[in-house]
Amino acid sequence: MHTGITIENLSKNFGDTAAISDVSLVVPQSSFTVLLGPSGCGKSTLLRLISGLETPCAGRIWIDGKHVENLPANARNLSMVFQSYALFPHLNVAENILFGLQVRKVPKAEQAARLQKTAGMMGLEKLLSRRPSQLSGGQQQRVALARAVIAERPICLMDEPLSNLDAKLRAEMRREIRDLQKNLGLTMVYVTHDQVEAITMADQVVLLNNGAVEQVATPGQMYDQPATTFAARFIGTPAMNLIKADTLNAHSQTIWPEGVIIGVRPEDVSVGITGVSARVTAVEYLGADRLLTCQIGPEALIARISARDQLPGDGQILLKWPATSQHLFDANSGQRFNNNQTN
Amino acid sequence: MKRTTIHAWLMLLPAMTLLVAFTHYPAIKTIIASFWTTGRGRRESQFAGLDNYAKLLGDDVFWQVLGNNLIYAAITIPVSIALAISMALFVNKKLLGRSAVRMAYFTPTVLPLIAVANIWLFFYTPGFGLIDQIRGLFGLPEQNWMGSPSTALYTMMAVTIWKEAGFFMIFYLAALQAISPSLYEAAEIEGAPRWAVFRRITLPLLMPTTLFVSVNAVINAFRMIDHIFTMTGGGPNNASSLLLFYIYEVAFRQWNTAYAATLTVVMLVILAALAIGQFFFLDRKVHYK
Numbered sequence: 001m002h003t004g005i006t007i008e009n010l011s012k013n014f015g016d017t018a019a020i021s022d023v024s025l026v027v028p029q030s031s032f033t034v035l036l037g038p039s040g041c042g043k044s045t046l047l048r049l050i051s052g053l054e055t056p057c058a059g060r061i062w063i064d065g066k067h068v069e070n071l072p073a074n075a076r077n078l079s080m081v082f083q084s085y086a087l088f089p090h091l092n093v094a095e096n097i098l099f100g101l102q103v104r105k106v107p108k109a110e111q112a113a114r115l116q117k118t119a120g121m122m123g124l125e126k127l128l129s130r131r132p133s134q135l136s137g138g139q140q141q142r143v144a145l146a147r148a149v150i151a152e153r154p155i156c157l158m159d160e161p162l163s164n165l166d167a168k169l170r171a172e173m174r175r176e177i178r179d180l181q182k183n184l185g186l187t188m189v190y191v192t193h194d195q196v197e198a199i200t201m202a203d204q205v206v207l208l209n210n211g212a213v214e215q216v217a218t219p220g221q222m223y224d225q226p227a228t229t230f231a232a233r234f235i236g237t238p239a240m241n242l243i244k245a246d247t248l249n250a251h252s253q254t255i256w257p258e259g260v261i262i263g264v265r266p267e268d269v270s271v272g273i274t275g276v277s278a279r280v281t282a283v284e285y286l287g288a289d290r291l292l293t294c295q296i297g298p299e300a301l302i303a304r305i306s307a308r309d310q311l312p313g314d315g316q317i318l319l320k321w322p323a324t325s326q327h328l329f330d331a332n333s334g335q336r337f338n339n340n341q342t343n
Numbered sequence: 344m345k346r347t348t349i350h351a352w353l354m355l356l357p358a359m360t361l362l363v364a365f366t367h368y369p370a371i372k373t374i375i376a377s378f379w380t381t382g383r384g385r386r387e388s389q390f391a392g393l394d395n396y397a398k399l400l401g402d403d404v405f406w407q408v409l410g411n412n413l414i415y416a417a418i419t420i421p422v423s424i425a426l427a428i429s430m431a432l433f434v435n436k437k438l439l440g441r442s443a444v445r446m447a448y449f450t451p452t453v454l455p456l457i458a459v460a461n462i463w464l465f466f467y468t469p470g471f472g473l474i475d476q477i478r479g480l481f482g483l484p485e486q487n488w489m490g491s492p493s494t495a496l497y498t499m500m501a502v503t504i505w506k507e508a509g510f511f512m513i514f515y516l517a518a519l520q521a522i523s524p525s526l527y528e529a530a531e532i533e534g535a536p537r538w539a540v541f542r543r544i545t546l547p548l549l550m551p552t553t554l555f556v557s558v559n560a561v562i563n564a565f566r567m568i569d570h571i572f573t574m575t576g577g578g579p580n581n582a583s584s585l586l587l588f589y590i591y592e593v594a595f596r597q598w599n600t601a602y603a604a605t606l607t608v609v610m611l612v613i614l615a616a617l618a619i620g621q622f623f624f625l626d627r628k629v630h631y632k
Binding site: 051052053072074078079080082084086088089090091099100102103104147151 | 531
């Protein structure tokens with residue numbers, strides 16, 4: 001029997017709007033799975049369905065091989081970290097962390113031992129008697145994590161836990177959460193709209209769009225082989241260039257098949273003596289690299305080139321990229337063509 | 344004097360005139376009057392020292408109305424607060440016709456106390472009042488609720504609770520809506536039973552409101568006496584009389600203004616002590632954001 005979380009044909013409507021439609025998904029045990037997508041794509045709803053804070057309209061959820069759709073949240077053997085941290089403002093750090101153990105009537109001695117262990121792990125020993133309002137954002141985040149960790153439940157759900165932190169702290173916490181998950185062997189389901197977070201932390205990324213799964217893959221696969229134009233555009237900064245075959249055909253000697261969208265990542269584009277003719281409209285200097293914004297007929301393309309490369313003064317250049325690093329998508333459905341050797 | 348100082352005084356003057364004329368001067372005058380005898384037609388008011396206060400200590404009626412007032416406060420305040428919290432919790436849920444229920448709970452607050460008193464007069468009237476009619480259905484005898492010394496004070500309490508609970512509910516409702524739903528969700532994930540959620544989360548987060556409401560309730564318990572005028576007139580035999588009602592009777596029925604001033608000073612001291620006590624006692628237990 002499969003452990004971890006299995007979701008089958010899950011749907012959830014709010015009134016007439018479908019928040020989640022027919023989602024199937026497997027979250028392997030002890031893996032770090034990120035639910036990624038733009039706001040309103042249903043990723044938080046999916047997490048709340050797993051947690052039991054929302055009940056699905058259709059479909060099934062298994063946790064460790066058990067049906068849980070009809071179980072209340074606390075019977076699903078999971079912990080959760082909220083976007084707003086949901087710390088109890090009138091309780092101090094120790095009371096906040098111990099809240100769950102206290103209401104579950106865990107013996108006092110065990111509570112104290114687990115508090116000491118968890119607080120030590122999260123670096124909160126000196127803050128135990130403070131109120132949440134006396135803590136910084138990062139410290140509050142740690143208390144929220146500690147509250148989830150002390151429950152010693154095998155599954156941990158996180159809803160955009162880093163979105164209220166500044167960039168530096170966010171990078172630090174990313175690493176800490178990842179280490180925590182590995183050391184404790186947690187099955188983590190993590191919601192974010194930040195593709196950098198997803199790529200740096202996840203074992204498995206689940207990309208959602210309009211309440212449906214767009215692609216499930218490792219971060220590497222998702223970057224190298226996006227399944228759809230949506231996935232191609234969502235992962236990577238700057239995003240992958242997507243250009244219609246017609247436009248390229250009009251500006252180069254190579255012929256691309258009709259009805260195809262060609263995707264190419266900015267770092268794969270280089271300036272050459274043959275290729276697609278383009279006009280540079282803007283140059284953004286990044287130190288080691290430069291981002292060229294180029295115009296190919298009506299469409300724009302971004303190329304990331306070494307800052308040392310010389311550019312012609314008139315801005316007219318020829319762009320090329322290796323055939324192996326180009327992605328072909330169906331112009332109508334947005335789906336990837338797997339046979340990629342077209343030119 | 345500098346120009347700016349004169350300007351400042353001129354700016355203060357309108358508000359200060361009103362305050363001094365209607366608040367400060369009467370208050371000080373009351374305190375002074377409590378040390379003098381009441382002036383009668385033939386005999387001028389004379390300095391009496393603490394005579395009025397000595398008389399007060401030996402005044403059985405004073406002790407009776409003070410006792411009444413304490414029982415009245417001790418019962419109406421906790422009961423109306425408990426009712427207010429329960430009603431607020433109830434109408435804070437998603438339920439059909441929620442705004443109608445909220446409005447119904449708030450209606451007694453909108454009505455003048457005199458009107459409320461008239462409604463309750465009808466409830467209590469022996470024989471054909473609502474309560475006796477219902478009792479009649481079960482074959483129970485008529486009961487003169489307001490006319491018997493053992494129940495008169497409690498009939499007044501029922502009116503007060505009925506009127507105050509809805510008003511306090513509004514404050515609790517506002518406080519409940521300020522509590523983030525994610526706190527309840529966090530408690531749900533932890534498997535906290537309902538009672539634990541209420542005792543450990545809701546109630547402590549309502550404490551600032553409870554402090555505010557209880558200070559107001561204490562003041563109202565000593566201040567609101569309209570229904571006593573309309574319903575019992577303090578009777579029978581002072582059984583339903585409260586401190587302020589007694590002060591009114593002494594001042595404007597017996598025209599013993601000096602003694603009424605003495606009673607007023609005592610009441611103000613009690614109220615001030617209660618309010619300060621509440622702040623000190625509850626403040627330690629109150630969490631402010």
